[in-house]
Amino acid sequence: MSNPSPFLRARSPEQKEERRRHLLDTAKALLLEMPDVHALGINELARQAQMTKSNVYRYFESGEAVLLDVLVEEYGLWIAELQTGLARGQDVKHxxxxxxxxxxxxxxxxxxxxxxxxxSILPSILEHNITEERMVELKQALLAVRQQTANDFHRCVPSIPASGFEKFIHQALPLLIGLWPLSHPADISARVIERPDLAALRYDFQRDLEEGLLMLLRGLRP
Known part of the structure; x- marks a missing residue:
């Protein structure tokens, strides 16, 4: 990853947004390289972004706050991909x-x-070490994602109300949270469940998530 010239202190709102954007882009690039997201702290982020630690704290109160902003952006990108995929499978009439x-x-x-x-670490890790004000902003952003997604699903299947799809998403979130670590076990666990007699303990994230989601959705049918 290329290193930009060290930043001077931002003065204007535009400069401040530029610094914040640079920090988020740097964090994303680092996270894609790191096997463990917990390894990204303020010290490492400041070093990679060529900013002082005190400057980073002007934009983010903690390492968890950085990860939360990355997560909210990821959900925005996920919604766009979801909408594209839903449109591909819809019949004009039905x-x-x-x-x-x-x-x-x-x-x-x-x-x-x-x-x-x-x-997968949202409730256990990311929702710690941030202020109540930041928590409110996070929950409002996640609620907006839920409502937008429920409306998109309702447009895809009008026979099920958006409120029903909101309940579906409410249950789908813990399914995703649990399935991700189960389908990406530690090395020793991954080796052990390769044994034929333990095959039933293996999880496939996409397959099992799709099956679990379909089970939830069947309960919404009128």
Whole structure:
């Protein structure tokens, strides 16, 4: 990753947004290289961004706050991919199906592994060490994602109300949170479950997520 020239202190709102954008882009690049997202702290981010630690703290109160902003951006990109996928499977007259929703949801999640990695540690790691004000902003952003996605699903399958799809997403989130680490086990666990007698303990993220989503969606049918 190329290193830009060290930044001077930002003065104007435009400069401040430029610094914040640079920090987020640097964080994303680092996270894509790191096997463990916990390794990204303020010290490493400041070093890679060629900014002082105190300057980084002007934009983010903690390492968790950086990861949360990355996660919110990832959800925005996920929604765009989801909308594109839903549109491909809809009939002009009859709309889509719950099977297509489950398949598209799972495929869009697999296409954004950083989103899955961060979501899997959202309640246990990321929602710590941030202010209540920042938590409110996060929850409002996630609620907007849920409502937007529910409306997109409703347009795909109009027979199910958007409120029903909001309940579906409410249950889909813990499914994703649990399946990601189970399908990406530690090295020793991965080796052990390669044994034929332990094959039943293996998880395939996309397949199992799609199947689990479809089970939830079937409960919404009128």
């Amino acid at each position: 709309g889509g199906t719950i099977e297509h929703i489950a398949k598209t949801f799972a495929a869009a999640a697999v296409a954004r592994p950083l989103l899955c990695r961060l979501t």
